[in-house]
Amino acid sequence: MAFYDFTLKDRFGNDFALEAFRGKVVLVVNTATGCGFTPQYKPLEEMYEKYHEQGFEILDIPCNQFAGQTPGTDEEIHEFCTLRFNTQFAQMKKSDVNGENELPLYTWLKSQKGFEGFGKGPMALAMSAMLKKLDKDYKNNPNIKWNFTKFLVDREGNVVARFEPTANMTKVEEAVAALL
Numbered sequence: 001m002a003f004y005d006f007t008l009k010d011r012f013g014n015d016f017a018l019e020a021f022r023g024k025v026v027l028v029v030n031t032a033t034g035c036g037f038t039p040q041y042k043p044l045e046e047m048y049e050k051y052h053e054q055g056f057e058i059l060d061i062p063c064n065q066f067a068g069q070t071p072g073t074d075e076e077i078h079e080f081c082t083l084r085f086n087t088q089f090a091q092m093k094k095s096d097v098n099g100e101n102e103l104p105l106y107t108w109l110k111s112q113k114g115f116e117g118f119g120k121g122p123m124a125l126a127m128s129a130m131l132k133k134l135d136k137d138y139k140n141n142p143n144i145k146w147n148f149t150k151f152l153v154d155r156e157g158n159v160v161a162r163f164e165p166t167a168n169m170t171k172v173e174e175a176v177a178a179l180l
Contacts, residue, residue: 003157006105008061009093011074016092018105023155024055025179027172028109030097031062032069032147033080040148041085043169047176048089054180055155058089063097066147070094097144106144109151113162114142123166154179 003018003026010016018026027047032038048058062077064070070077074093081087097106117139118124131138131145138145148165152175160179163172 001104001108003108003153003159006103006108008059008095008103008105011078011091011093013093016090018059021057021059021153022157024057025051025155025176026057026059026153027176028059028061028105028151028153030106030144030147030149031060031081032064032066033062033072033077035066035069035147037146037148037165038069040165040169041081041087043173045085045087045089047173048087051176051180052089056176056180060087060089060091061097061103062091062094063144063147064094065096065098065144069147097149109159109162110142110144112159113151115139115145115164116162118145118164118166121166127164127166152176152179 004022007015007017029044031041044058048056062070072080077094078091081091096102118127127146146165150163150172151159152161152163154160161175
């Protein structure tokens, strides 16, 4: 399987083939509406507006697997994002990113780029401390650790980077810009 071989469900339940993104730079993000990282929607939308005309896409996949921080329906999630952050990028149906019901796309993404740590700083330390309580072996598996984990896919469909939610959004933007 390759990135362009996957099909997801959009927020209306319709098939959305990733083939539509062939030749584009794509940032795949599992999102949440009630998370401490939810304000990342703002820089994500800013990046989308800045680079969309150059072939940049964001694939928003809401997920309720982390502390139930995305409790709403697909329509409620969309309304929240568009009203609060004016998001314009593609939003999919709320889905699992880990476990037996995870999207096949996420199985593939995690096989391409595993977990490499949260980096440095207070948020990284807080995430590490929290995850040690939830999964003592969290450092040694590729699972998505929390909301707003990002995978960067180049124009050929290769996963070139994984950014944990603690990653500096300026660094994410720099990586996106370098591929455009």
